[in-house]
Structures are given as structure tokens and as C-alpha cells.
Amino acid sequence: MSAQSKRGSSPGIRDEAENNRFVMTVPGGEAFATYRRIDDYLVVSHTEVPQTLRGRGVGSELARALFEPARDRGERIVPACSFIADWARRHPEYQDVLDGRRELAR
Numbered sequence: 001m002s003a004q005s006k007r008g009s010s011p012g013i014r015d016e017a018e019n020n021r022f023v024m025t026v027p028g029g030e031a032f033a034t035y036r037r038i039d040d041y042l043v044v045s046h047t048e049v050p051q052t053l054r055g056r057g058v059g060s061e062l063a064r065a066l067f068e069p070a071r072d073r074g075e076r077i078v079p080a081c082s083f084i085a086d087w088a089r090r091h092p093e094y095q096d097v098l099d100g101r102r103e104l105a106r
Contacts, residue, residue: 013065
């Protein structure tokens with residue numbers, strides 16, 4: 001694992017920079033979020049949680065693990081994923097990290 005893969009990760013969640021995804025090992029598999037880094041922006045395009053764990057807060061834990069390190073690094077998150085966009089609307093404490101640049105979300 002590279003230094004960047006470890007940078008800014010929450011416990012239990014790793015940044016697989018070489019695969020452009022954050023991964024959390026969970027019972028029965030992995031939950032993950034795919035992203036692209038563009039300058040100081042983190043464009044999150046997809047999140048996935050194993051079917052058996054949906055609705056149990058795993059996606060929220062993953063989202064929080066994206067936002068906290070991004071804030072620490074001075075990055076802005078562009079939510080190209082509907083789950084991340086909805087999660088951010090429900091968590092106004094992270095509005096300072098959110099960026100709605102539609103042109104980056106494509």
C-alpha cells in the first residue's frame with residue numbers, strides 16, 4: 001500500500017488510490033466509493049454497500065470517512081453519486097466541504 005493509500009483514511013477504511021476508490025471491509029465483503037481527484041476536488045461517482053448491510057448505516061460511515069479527511073486536506077467533494085449528494089444534504093455540518101460543480105461531475 002502506498003503512502004497516498006494510507007493518507008487521510010479513517011480507521012477501517014483505506015484509500016486504494018491506484019484503483020480510485022475508498023474501501024471499507026465489512027461482514028460479507030466490502031463497501032466502497034469510487035472517485036476521481038481533479039486538483040483539490042474529490043469527485044465521488046459511485047458508492048456501493050453489500051445488499052445484506054444496506055440500511056444499517058454502513059454507507060453513512062463510508063460517506064463520513066470521505067468528508068472528514070477531505071476537510072483536513074482542504075479538498076472539496078463533488079457529489080456525482082446520488083447517495084453522497086443525499087447524505088450531504090442531510091448533514092449540513094459538512095457543507096463547507098461540499099462543492100456542486102456540475103462540470104466536474106461528468
